[in-house]
Amino acid sequence: MRRLLNATLLIEILRPLGQIAVFVTGAGMILSALMLGLAVLLRGSTVDATTISNYGVDLFTYTLVNLPQVLIDGVTIGFVYAAIALGYTMVYGVLEFINFAHSEIFAIGAFVGVEILIALNNSGYLNDISYAMAYFWLLLAVIAAMIAAGATAVAMERIAYRPLRGAPRLVPLISAIGVSFFLQDAIRLIESLTTGQFHRIIPTFGNFDQQISLASLNIIGTKIDLIIQVKSVIVIVSAIFMVVGLNYLVNATKLGKAIRSVAQDRVTANLMGINVNRIIAMTFLIGGTLGGAAGVLFALKFTRIDPFVGFFPGLKAFTAAVLGGIGNITGALLGGLVLGMLETFSGSYLSVFTMGAFGAEYKDILAFAILILVLIFRPSGLLGEQVGQKA
Amino acid sequence: MDKGLLNQLSKWTQALQTRLTKGRGATIFILIYLAIGTIWVYFSPRSLLAFLLFISSAILIYYLPLTTRFKFGLAAVMLLVLVPILGVRNIFYLEVIFQISVFAALALGLNIVVGFAGLLDLGYVAFYAVGAYLWAFFGSQQPYLLYEIPGTAPPGTPFFLPADTFYLFMFLGIILAAFTGILLGLPVLRLRGDYLAIVTLGFGEVIRVLANNLDKPWNITNGPQGITPIQRPTLPEPLLNALRVVLNPIVGHNVTEGEFYNLFFYLLALLVILVVIVVVRRLDDSKIGRAWIAIREDETAAIAMGIPLVRLKLAAFAAGASFAGVMGILFAASRTFVSPESFSFMQSIGVLSMVILGGLGSIPGVIVGAAVVIILNLQVLQGLSLYLSQLRQSDAVIPIINFAWKNLSTQLDPAKYQRMLFGIILIVMMIYRPAGLIPAERRKRELTREEEALENNDLGAGGADAQDPTGQSTSGEVEHGAA
Numbered sequence: 001m002r003r004l005l006n007a008t009l010l011i012e013i014l015r016p017l018g019q020i021a022v023f024v025t026g027a028g029m030i031l032s033a034l035m036l037g038l039a040v041l042l043r044g045s046t047v048d049a050t051t052i053s054n055y056g057v058d059l060f061t062y063t064l065v066n067l068p069q070v071l072i073d074g075v076t077i078g079f080v081y082a083a084i085a086l087g088y089t090m091v092y093g094v095l096e097f098i099n100f101a102h103s104e105i106f107a108i109g110a111f112v113g114v115e116i117l118i119a120l121n122n123s124g125y126l127n128d129i130s131y132a133m134a135y136f137w138l139l140l141a142v143i144a145a146m147i148a149a150g151a152t153a154v155a156m157e158r159i160a161y162r163p164l165r166g167a168p169r170l171v172p173l174i175s176a177i178g179v180s181f182f183l184q185d186a187i188r189l190i191e192s193l194t195t196g197q198f199h200r201i202i203p204t205f206g207n208f209d210q211q212i213s214l215a216s217l218n219i220i221g222t223k224i225d226l227i228i229q230v231k232s233v234i235v236i237v238s239a240i241f242m243v244v245g246l247n248y249l250v251n252a253t254k255l256g257k258a259i260r261s262v263a264q265d266r267v268t269a270n271l272m273g274i275n276v277n278r279i280i281a282m283t284f285l286i287g288g289t290l291g292g293a294a295g296v297l298f299a300l301k302f303t304r305i306d307p308f309v310g311f312f313p314g315l316k317a318f319t320a321a322v323l324g325g326i327g328n329i330t331g332a333l334l335g336g337l338v339l340g341m342l343e344t345f346s347g348s349y350l351s352v353f354t355m356g357a358f359g360a361e362y363k364d365i366l367a368f369a370i371l372i373l374v375l376i377f378r379p380s381g382l383l384g385e386q387v388g389q390k391a
Numbered sequence: 392m393d394k395g396l397l398n399q400l401s402k403w404t405q406a407l408q409t410r411l412t413k414g415r416g417a418t419i420f421i422l423i424y425l426a427i428g429t430i431w432v433y434f435s436p437r438s439l440l441a442f443l444l445f446i447s448s449a450i451l452i453y454y455l456p457l458t459t460r461f462k463f464g465l466a467a468v469m470l471l472v473l474v475p476i477l478g479v480r481n482i483f484y485l486e487v488i489f490q491i492s493v494f495a496a497l498a499l500g501l502n503i504v505v506g507f508a509g510l511l512d513l514g515y516v517a518f519y520a521v522g523a524y525l526w527a528f529f530g531s532q533q534p535y536l537l538y539e540i541p542g543t544a545p546p547g548t549p550f551f552l553p554a555d556t557f558y559l560f561m562f563l564g565i566i567l568a569a570f571t572g573i574l575l576g577l578p579v580l581r582l583r584g585d586y587l588a589i590v591t592l593g594f595g596e597v598i599r600v601l602a603n604n605l606d607k608p609w610n611i612t613n614g615p616q617g618i619t620p621i622q623r624p625t626l627p628e629p630l631l632n633a634l635r636v637v638l639n640p641i642v643g644h645n646v647t648e649g650e651f652y653n654l655f656f657y658l659l660a661l662l663v664i665l666v667v668i669v670v671v672r673r674l675d676d677s678k679i680g681r682a683w684i685a686i687r688e689d690e691t692a693a694i695a696m697g698i699p700l701v702r703l704k705l706a707a708f709a710a711g712a713s714f715a716g717v718m719g720i721l722f723a724a725s726r727t728f729v730s731p732e733s734f735s736f737m738q739s740i741g742v743l744s745m746v747i748l749g750g751l752g753s754i755p756g757v758i759v760g761a762a763v764v765i766i767l768n769l770q771v772l773q774g775l776s777l778y779l780s781q782l783r784q785s786d787a788v789i790p791i792i793n794f795a796w797k798n799l800s801t802q803l804d805p806a807k808y809q810r811m812l813f814g815i816i817l818i819v820m821m822i823y824r825p826a827g828l829i830p831a832e833r834r835k836r837e838l839t840r841e842e843e844a845l846e847n848n849d850l851g852a853g854g855a856d857a858q859d860p861t862g863q864s865t866s867g868e869v870e871h872g873a874a
Contacts, residue, residue, distance in 0.1 A: 178817025192802030368593030
């Protein structure tokens with residue numbers, strides 16, 4: 001019996017790892033094939049000619065040469081989206097409610113983490129330190145960010161959402177938009193009081209900016225180095241940890257069982273002796289801590305943050321959650337990866353394929369286009385169960 | 392406060408109320424009130440208190456027990472005579488009142504979508520932007536600059552259309568915005584409430600990104616720089632001179648053409664509001680309006696009663712959008728400049744907070760909501776900013792913590808914290824007064840039921856009968872697959 005139990009627990013750890021591998025390779029291959037196919041289709045067209053005159057290579061070569069790097073970047077950003085999407089999906093799964101302020105929870109995490117690193121840097125702790133210490137301080141910043149973001153999420157639930165729990169669904173949504181706006185300006189106020197500026201830049205320390213050369217490929221006579229920054233590896237590894245950890249928590253622990261039961265039927269769960277309010281607060285806590293950690297990772301990857309930093313990543317992560325099937329952890333992962341890759345693909349190739357008419361600036365609205373398409377044709381998402389429309 | 396004092400107070404207010412409700416008392420009271428407000432604003436044009444007193448008389452006119460004819464007469468005198476005079480005397484007030492009217496019209500339009508049909512639209516300014524860019528494009532030199540790089544207009548480029556086609560474009564704006572509304576609505580209106588909110592938000596952002604980036608391949612929107620100059624309809628010079636003869640002695644200076652334009656756009660906005668109010672009132676009691684409310688309350692039941700769901704939702708979307716479109720045209724002409732910044736997500740939430748503050752579905756509520764938010768925004772927050780910057784320049788020190796005002800960060804500028812204002816309004820209203828400051832008539836009856844339902848369903852899963860300000864019911868069972 002005990003061996004069986006351990007086996008299921010092991011499966012809960014291995015299953016998401018396998019899913020990650022499948023999703024990354026699958027999505028990457030499908031998108032690459034589409035892109036290359038498009039390049040082949042356009043061979044000999046004016047697009048091809050323009051590319052040759054601009055870059056000296058034809059469209060197919062251009063696409064192929066850039067492909068590996070685009071894929072690596074796409075996977076990195078995809079994992080960031082996936083990490084944020086977990087928070088949306090947790091809360092939605094339990095409360096059927098879009099936590100619009102999750103993007104600000106994410107921003108709070110980013111700011112707390114970055115502020116701690118800045119303070120450490122100012123007091124000289126980050127000068128000439130060993131890699132081990134650098135990772136230790138980063139971990140510390142991430143943990144502090146998780147605590148702060150989790151606490152904010154719980155407080156937010158207590159103040160702005162719990163009093164509205166009986167009310168119809170648009171009421172807490174409007175309240176959540178209010179919380180989101182309030183928090184944006186609250187962060188801005190706190191940050192600008194001390195220094196007069198409200199954006200922050202993460203200090204450089206450790207080996208996070210170093211580039212690892214993965215491989216040296218030789219594609220059609222062009223030698224390309226596949227490089228990935230250390231910080232991208234950190235982002236990917238941490239996001240995998242988060243997905244696996246959350247999956248384990250929800251599917252293999254007692255708390256997870258309570259969360260699932262509350263998600264299924266709040267009243268019955270209550271009758272079974274589950275403290276529904278506590279479980280909902282726990283859900284916000286978990287989602288908030290994940291969001292906070294994602295915030296620090298985001299700051300590490302993109303270096304500059306401001307109080308409104310959460311808006312677009314938040315919306316895209318929500319899109320990712322819907323794309324994968326909201327309320328579903330695996331779906332959030334898949335959605336995040338697909339969206340991240342699509343976005344990097346459009347950022348890198350849109351300009352070339354449209355001869356400069358539309359550039360990378362349209363990648364932000366790509367997410368909305370996907371969101372609309374998904375909601376029209378498959379509202380339950382890629383992996384969601386087919387549930388009827390809930391009024 | 393102890394009970395005795397409270398009783399005394401309520402007795403007084405009751406006495407006052409009976410005094411005021413006796414016809415003539417109310418008439419004299421409002422006349423004196425309005426006169427004090429007018430004279431005070433006239434002689435101290437910078438006092439915020441005076442302005443608030445003056446503006447608040449509009450609410451009193453609405454609430455006091457006067458005959459309808461007297462109410463309308465007084466309102467007309469206030470809006471058409473007093474406001475222009477005081478506004479030209481201190482042009483800032485005219486700006487405030489113009490903004491109130493523009494946003495009141497926008498909020499009334501959004502009120503149709505959110506308040507009547509119960510569809511939460513978070514991208515409402517997109518339609519406003521469509522209207523504004525329509526006239527910005529055709530009412531400027533832009534059509535001749537399609538192949539130019541932004542910011543390099545060759546000198547002497549003529550305007551594309553004569554200025555007075557503005558009036559025609561007000562109608563075109565209505566049509567185009569309504570069309571855009573239908574176009575957006577067709578795919579998304581099948582969605583559930585909260586998804587619809589996010590999709591409309593996305594649509595708003597799409598329009599903004601397009602406005603920002605459509606300077607290539609063809610230079611349609613002139614990119615982030617925005618389009619300027621945009622033509623205003625011509626005002627006949629003889630009329631202005633005739634008006635100057637009357638106005639100059641009253642306001643105490645020579646009224647410039649710019650001030651006349653401000654007045655003109657204010658009156659135009661007022662006209663639009665009047666039309667909107669008439670339309671909304673007629674709709675509210677019509678078959679369509681009742682069908683909207685049925686949809687808001689319970690979609691499934693509405694379908695069962697034979698209401699064509701999608702068509703009516705589209706109608707709501709189109710009606711709301713068309714009002715935003717015409718206000719956009721007005722906005723473009725009055726500013727002679729449009730840029731993507733005016734159409735951010737924050738503007739949409741600003742309009743939403745006006746509707747929520749005033750009361751979903753309530754016409755007077757929405758207008759009051761617009762006035763309160765604009766006054767808070769333009770006068771209270773900016774007043775605070777001014778006060779703080781004065782403190783910064785002085786040598787004052789906060790006593791106990793010994794903090795010199797000089798050291799206060801210049802980023803602490805209340806005028807920039809509109810988001811916080813909107814956020815607080817939304818949270819506080821949703822928690823404490825979901826039906827708004829002036830609840831709609833229909834809502835008052837529902838509200839008592841709602842509160843009972845709320846209390847009974849603290850855990851919330853069962854709240855099947857609960858009615859909220861947006862009116863959708865939560866009858867859906869929670870059957871979602873585990874996270």
